[in-house]
Amino acid sequence: CxxxxxxxxxxxxxxxxxxxxxxxxxxxxxxxxxxxxxxxxxxxxxxxxxxxxxxxxxxxxxxxxxxxxxxxxxxxxxxxxxxxxxxxxxxxxxxxxxxxxxxxxxxxxxxxxxxxxxxxxxxxxxxxxxxxxxxxxxxxxxxxxxxxxxxxxxxxxxxxxxxxxxxxxxxxxxxxxxxxxxxxxxxxxxxxxxxxxxxxxxxxxxxxxxxxxxxxxxxxxxxxxxxxxxxxxxxxxxxxxVGYKEIWALFGSANQLLSALSLIACAVFLKSTNRNGKYLWIPMIIMLIITLSALVLSIYANIQTFINGTSVNLVGDVLQFVFGIALFILGVNVAYQGIKKLSSKNNKVTA
Known part of the structure; x- marks a missing residue:
């Protein structure tokens, strides 16, 4: 062939x-x-x-x-x-x-x-x-x-x-x-x-x-x-x-945010099954800090382009801004729920 x-x-x-x-x-x-x-x-x-x-x-x-x-x-x-x-x-x-x-x-x-x-x-x-x-x-x-x-x-x-x-x-x-x-x-x-x-x-x-x-x-x-x-x-x-490149800039943050949420899910699962999952906490926190800070900086950069009127592709920047906000809110919400369950004294949590 x-x-x-x-x-x-x-x-x-x-x-x-x-x-x-x-x-x-x-x-x-x-x-x-x-x-x-x-x-x-x-x-x-x-x-x-x-x-x-x-x-x-x-x-x-x-x-x-x-x-x-x-x-x-x-x-x-x-x-x-x-x-x-x-x-x-x-x-x-x-x-x-x-x-x-x-x-x-x-x-x-x-x-x-x-x-x-x-x-x-x-x-x-x-x-x-x-x-x-x-x-x-x-x-x-x-x-x-x-x-x-x-x-x-x-x-x-x-x-x-x-x-x-x-x-x-x-x-x-x-x-x-x-x-x-x-x-x-x-x-x-x-x-x-x-x-x-x-x-x-x-x-x-x-x-x-x-x-x-x-x-x-x-x-x-x-x-x-x-x-x-x-x-x-x-x-x-x-x-x-239409052009996937309009939102492709957020792929890295979205992908790595998923890795942080996956670590949270694994840690919650280990706790719910009475196993020690604290070794996952350090990489989990590191990935959360990295991804959420990257999203904040990307959102801030979009806001600056809107204020300064320097947007080359307005539709693309708006899409990035909307998706960036959505990813940040969803990520913070899931992280909060997961960390709340991890800090709970009750091991019988839903994984």
Whole structure:
């Protein structure tokens, strides 16, 4: 397939790719995990292992030079290192999205509960290794301290292909395989987040201690998996058409806020089961401080653009402002409820 693709490349406009991808992730969101997600993820794992193994060996043999400064100051382009650095680095360190995926899809693929620790922790260690490889790739491709031009996937693929060329792999073939690996895992994230979004939408309309069959007709309609999937994907499709970049700046804060809330949920669960979860409190508090302060600074920056009349994209700034306020309020509310339960002397709390 790779050889055929290189010999006879297919080119489609972006709107056609949008339709194809959204049709695929709709199917992937509603069918059982073992039918599509599990076998495709299994096949993708071989691509990931090959890509990382080849990249690491290539880096060791090639010994690339880093063309970026190790330190440019605590404030760069008007943004301070704290807290924005810590909401920019996600998957390579801590990620709330991974917490959602582990509960929505990964948990359904575990054969034995004893496998959860090596699978989850091992996955994050591999993510960390991949983050280091990506950092080396960007540093190598940079010129005179400037980040290279091009999309992240192209920069990464060109750098790794250069590293593996010393191992005897043709540059064009390596570039194709690395790009395929990156694209495959982007697609993995798409179908996983679509399923997680569908589950979150359904849970929003469910009521505690009430069976789904006893819900009102309207709520039963909303929690239908097909309706919930369409509702989730319609928003994503509109963002893909209008421009997701309008709110993408908040992704880091939202993702890391989820990680803090996940730590709170785990701590509450451990307390409710009479186990010691205090070791989670320190990272929980640190992540709350980082994410909430990042949201406050982002909201303040939006307010300043409104006051000074310097907004380049008014619609985008308004969306960022509204979503930033919503994330802050929801985050503070959940954090307050969780910390309140953790500080309670009664261990019989609802996890």
């Amino acid at each position: 790779v050889v055929l693709g290189m010999s006879f490349p297919l080119f489609f406009p972006a709107d056609k790719w949008h339709l194809f991808i959204f049709f695929y992730i709709f199917i992937a969101s509603v069918v059982p995990v073992w039918i599509l997600l599990q076998p495709r993820d299994y096949l993708n794992s071989f691509l990931l292992v090959f890509m990382i193994f080849a990249a690491v060996i290539g880096i060791i043999v090639y010994n690339p030079a880093m063309n970026l400064n190790a330190f440019n100051g605590f404030v760069v382009s008007g943004k301070s290192m704290f807290p924005f650095l810590f909401v920019t680095i996600a998957c390579g360190a801590v990620s709330g999205f991974h917490a959602l995926v582990s509960s929505g899809t990964a948990s359904k693929q575990i054969k034995n509960e004893k496998d959860m620790l090596p699978v989850s922790y091992g996955a994050m260690i591999v993510e960390c290794l991949l983050a280091v490889v990506a950092l080396v790739a960007v540093g190598f491709m940079a010129s005179n301290g400037n980040v290279p031009a091009g999309t992240p996937a192209v920069i990464f693929a060109n750098a790794v292909a250069t590293f593996t060329e010393v191992l005897g792999m043709p540059f064009e073939l390596a570039t194709t395989l690395i790009t395929l690996s990156v694209s495959a895992f982007a697609l993995t994230s798409l179908d996983s987040v679509a399923r997680v979004g569908r589950l979150a939408f359904q849970e929003f309309w469910l009521e505690e201690d009430i069976d789904g069959k006893d819900l009102s007709p309207f709520k039963r309609f909303l929690v239908d998996k097909y309706v919930a999937t369409v509702a989730t994907l319609v928003v994503a499709y509109l963002l893909a058409k």
